[in-house]
Amino acid sequence: MNNYSNHIAIIGAGIAGLALSCILKKANVPVVLFEKSSDFSDYGAGISISPNGIKVLKYLNIYNEIISVSPKPKKAVFFSNNKKINSFDINVITTSRKVLYKFLYNKYKSLDGEIFFDHDLCDVDFDKAELKFSGDKIYKVKHIAACDGIKSLCRKKIDYQKEPVYSGYSVWRAIVEKKQQNTHTFLGPNHHIVTYPISNSKISFVAAIKTSKKYKESWKSSGTYNELRNDLTFSNKDSYSFINENTPLFKWGVYIRPHIKNITYKNLTLLGDAAHPIVPFIGQGGCLALEDAYIFGNLLIKYGSDINKTQNTYEALRIKRIKTIANMSLRQGHLNHISNPIIVYIRNFVMQYFPSLAIGSVRKKIWNYDPEEEIRNFK
Numbered sequence: 001m002n003n004y005s006n007h008i009a010i011i012g013a014g015i016a017g018l019a020l021s022c023i024l025k026k027a028n029v030p031v032v033l034f035e036k037s038s039d040f041s042d043y044g045a046g047i048s049i050s051p052n053g054i055k056v057l058k059y060l061n062i063y064n065e066i067i068s069v070s071p072k073p074k075k076a077v078f079f080s081n082n083k084k085i086n087s088f089d090i091n092v093i094t095t096s097r098k099v100l101y102k103f104l105y106n107k108y109k110s111l112d113g114e115i116f117f118d119h120d121l122c123d124v125d126f127d128k129a130e131l132k133f134s135g136d137k138i139y140k141v142k143h144i145a146a147c148d149g150i151k152s153l154c155r156k157k158i159d160y161q162k163e164p165v166y167s168g169y170s171v172w173r174a175i176v177e178k179k180q181q182n183t184h185t186f187l188g189p190n191h192h193i194v195t196y197p198i199s200n201s202k203i204s205f206v207a208a209i210k211t212s213k214k215y216k217e218s219w220k221s222s223g224t225y226n227e228l229r230n231d232l233t234f235s236n237k238d239s240y241s242f243i244n245e246n247t248p249l250f251k252w253g254v255y256i257r258p259h260i261k262n263i264t265y266k267n268l269t270l271l272g273d274a275a276h277p278i279v280p281f282i283g284q285g286g287c288l289a290l291e292d293a294y295i296f297g298n299l300l301i302k303y304g305s306d307i308n309k310t311q312n313t314y315e316a317l318r319i320k321r322i323k324t325i326a327n328m329s330l331r332q333g334h335l336n337h338i339s340n341p342i343i344v345y346i347r348n349f350v351m352q353y354f355p356s357l358a359i360g361s362v363r364k365k366i367w368n369y370d371p372e373e374e375i376r377n378f379k
Helices: 015-026 051-059 063-067 097-110 153-158 225-231 285-303 307-336 341-353 355-367 371-377
Strands: 002-011 031-034 046-049 075-080 083-089 093-096 114-116 121-125 130-133 137-146 165-177 183-188 191-197 202-210 249-256 268-270
Touching: 002 015, 015 031, 015 097, 015 285, 031 137, 046 051, 046 097, 046 202, 046 285, 051 063, 051 285, 051 355, 051 371, 063 093, 063 097, 075 341, 083 341, 083 355, 093 097, 093 202, 121 153, 137 153, 153 268, 165 225, 202 225, 225 249, 268 307, 285 307, 285 371, 307 355, 341 355
Parallel strands: 002 031, 002 137, 031 114, 075 183, 137 268
Antiparallel strands: 046 093, 075 083, 121 130, 130 137, 165 202, 165 249, 183 191, 191 202
16 A cells, blocks of 8 residues: 555546646645556647637746747638638647647656656545555555546546447547648538648648547547548548548547536546546637646645535536537537538628627637636635
8 A cells, every 4th residue: 555645646647637736736735646658648639729728838837838839820711612711810829739748747747746657547445545556556645636538437436327429420630741820620511620730840630520430439549541531522632632641540439428417526526538528629628628627726725625625616617617618519510510501601601701600609608718717706
């Protein structure tokens, strides 16, 4: 038995886990981080960070480091039927997950943070706050912050009856050598394609397909160029002309998990995808994880040793927002994949002539969110 009974144990060194570790360590709250892998890997994934997530990066003092190696596109350009619909001003960072992990990890290590790699969680006792990892390694901790992703063992322990349901969408992704200044979104019947720069010479390519074919839910699952072309039969090939037989491609099925009633339970708190796995159509998975870490971490600091009060407030602040963004993301998937020509015309007309209607709710409900203000105004 390893005694860490005065430590907050964080399971998973992803975005939520690393950000929470930094926040707590910065405030001298005893924390220990566990990661099942032996190192970090981005598996070719890009990430877009909007203003609500940028606020957290600034709080952690890593914003300037990240933008020193990451693009800040000024415009989001939308296309439909091979024609430009409109473009909108944006304030986002587009980078790779590997870059984000690197700076979060470096910040944690600069604070003398403790991390155990090769620790695969096997079992957990929420009453005793005990963790059992592969190799019969057992740790006694003060509280468990589960940041272990969409297949979270901790979540399954308290939500075991709810199985994921295939959403009807599958997604392709790749990192490609190509220069691009702005983000591009190509809307087509039963699919959409998004490309954005992640460095001076590389872009992230993501293609979401509406299909009854159920791909495996795994970011590591590879695919072939011919499979991609078959899935994008109705797409303008210019939107992915930079993809070829030699491009490393990954594909995965998008599955929906019902909203969980509680994101806290006894000595457990869920953050990130473990708390709210959502479909990836408005680019908010990573930003929600940063928000979770900020709010839970700062509530712990604010309420000191009162874990119960921290959990109650965290849940009260997060549940409504999680549901709102999850529903908005599902709705965006439907809008992106419209095939009826009349409805496509109406959607494009609104985006072209009434842009405030098209993006106003996104800016107001998502991008303008301030986690610091949320804590300050909570009663």
